[in-house]
Amino acid sequence: MSDATATEPTGGHTKDLSRARDMILCEDVSKWYGDFQALDKVSATIKEQEVVVVLGPSGGGKSTWIRCINRLEIHQEGRIIVDDVELTNDLRNIEQVRSEVGMVFQQFNLFPHLKVIDNVSLAPIWVRKKPRAEAEEQAMALLERVGIPEQAHKYPGQLSGGQQQRVAIARALAMEPKIMLFDEVTSALDPEMVKEVLDIMKALALSGMTMMVVTHEMGFAKEVADRIMFMEEGQIVEVGTPTHFFENPTEDRTKLFLSQIL
């Protein structure tokens, strides 16, 4: 706990989100893998421009939930509505949601056979139907924004982990998404590369992007989150501002979790 008091939570909870519209709406979302229940009636609303950090022990359903939001996983009960489009089996809805929701993965998942610039510009060209020149110009601008324009004509395999993850962020941003999902994006990185990726995520949060972040980086959660959700055993146990969450959590399970990691 000493660490939590040492750095004062400075999260963006000074932002006034009371009149912002709902970007992601989950109602009693449940999902099973065989007999194992991964999500148990998860309900939450995420507002436009809000940054939500999802914390919790491994296997608690964080990743499953975030992957349900762009239908990489299919939820079996409940409703998920993203930017007024409900996720059902209708392919058109799924394609529409996916092109508005950017996602960054733990394992980067860059396309190893394409150069960095093609990794970034491929989807705008073929999904958004942008002319190639325009898409490449935008890709260069994005690579500039994540700080690696000089790597544009290399292959992902020639880049360090941190650089690859920054390319992955640029690739997601190239679709000009309204929402960004981050699924443990720093977990596969060497410690010295974590900061460069987190810095970009902070900048993105400041620019007003709606973000949902699954992470184990408590510092990032304190500093950037508008709200923190704590998940365990497929349920949202506690929701609150970083100050509330780190300084006086109400639930016993949250206290136990915090005492284990801090």
Next chain:
Amino acid sequence: MAGFGIGSEIASVAATATVPITAPPETPKLPPREWVKANLFSSPFNSVLTVVSTAILLTLSWNLLKFIFNPIRQWNASATNLRLLMTRAYPEEQYLRIWVCVAIILTLAGSSMAVWRTGSAMPVTGLGRKLLATGALLVLLALLAPFSAGATVQWLLAALVVAAVGEALRRTGGRGETERTVSTLTLQVVALAGLVASLWVIPFGHHSYIPKRIPQVMHEPGTVALSTKLPWTIMLVVVVAAYFGGVLLRDRLAENALRVTLVVLWLLAPPVLVYLILRDPDFDMGHVIGTDIPIFLAYAVLGSTLLLWLTRPSTGEIGRIVAALVLLAGFATFLSPMRMVLRLDLLLLATFALAAPTFAGGLRARKRYTGAWLVLLGVMSWLITSINTASTVRVPGGFFIGGLAITLMVAIFTIVLSVPLGIALALARTSSMPIFRLLATWFIEFVRGVPLITILIFFSIMLPLFLPRGMHLGEVAAVIIGFVLFSAAYMAENIRGGLQSVTRGQHEAAEAVGMTTAQKTVFIVLPQALRVAIPPLVGHCIGVFKETSLLAIIGVFDLLYMARYVVPGQTEFMGSARESILFVIPIYWIVCSRMSKASQRIEQRTGLGER
């Protein structure tokens, strides 16, 4: 010295914080005696192995040389029958067609070499070392071969000259900074030029087989016939000129566009060469103008209109329904009798219509897509007409060509056509749609469960009975279709292996940026899957090339059959089967080893982005 060097390197690293590339310390070269000791006689067991295998190799070479240089060997059987081995009974007065085909292939090859920048720099010392080794091998063989004393001396001299040139190059090649290199392309051209020049200089003798009423073997002293050495000289000029032409184009035009054009030309070449140039179809112009061209025009106009509409981004879901209806209509045409070309064109249109939403976009993209449809429709219409038209080339037997020509022809067609079919089957087998999955699985398992010979017999003898009226399959076409189906089933399994190697994460990343299944497959999954599948695919292609010798069973006179039965069957060359077979072995080997080299090159090139 070395210690100093490394120390200063470390100092400079610390000073500038950039990492200079330091050459790794050179492993000291062992003197020959030590090398032999370390590599061949390092332990008693190793020594025994070395002695035994040397003995075996020497005995084998000695026996082979004794066989080759035995005066009773009838090597002129192959020399006299070269035309038969290459093309069987293709009429001599039409031979210009063959040379035109070879010239077209060499033009494509030469310009492709320039555009893809093949060839690498070879250090002169390396070349010298290779020549030295070749010289040493020649000395050994000259000593082993059962030559007369005079001939042995001549061979030894030649071998020593080679070795001496090699040693001189090795010494003058320089090393490190001053190392001189030579392009492997230059070396190849020099070697080819040497071969062609030898045709003009060395008295190989003028052999020919005159298949008149009473066949005659003619052989005169002197160099080979003008009808051999002149065309080959022209071919050498053609390939060199094509290379420099390719260099000129490469430096002036966009490289990617050139590459695409060349690939398209390579794909168009086999049907054009075989069905337009070699087979020389005897077109019935009345039928062509009255039926074929109107059908083509109707499809061209209606299809283009449909595709231009379907590729509009605003068309949306109705487009998919229309495309599905076109496909249904394509299948429905098989219920009523009509010209086969009508059905095939409609099926092609359905394929384009189904893929249209993926390629939707601006006006330029739409025009390009429609253009692709027009080109493919044109090629298909013309091919179907050509295949259905009788050939003007009259030769005895069912096939207008044989020997090496048909071996290569069937192999190339099979490889080129079965790759896309194999990809389609593999995708269908891994598809999430049960109908496709079931059909593909049944097809693959059925074809793999039937011997190739059965399939060949079915396609050459029984298929014509099942064909609808108005559809005649040329002899070669029927056989090729059988081969393609067989080969595609095996390729599909190789490609499926590649598809499975693409990780779940790649699929998810492509889906997460909103790609449709088709886009994901074309841009993300297939390129990675094919890269993994290259080694087994090329292995399979080599197999296909060698399996073409099974064509003999259905009465096609391929290279091996010519060498095994036709040439030794001539009264003049009774019992020359072993010589003929020994003659075709290097031909098969050269083609197969080229394919495997090509596969290694492709692997290296596509391995660039591998993590």
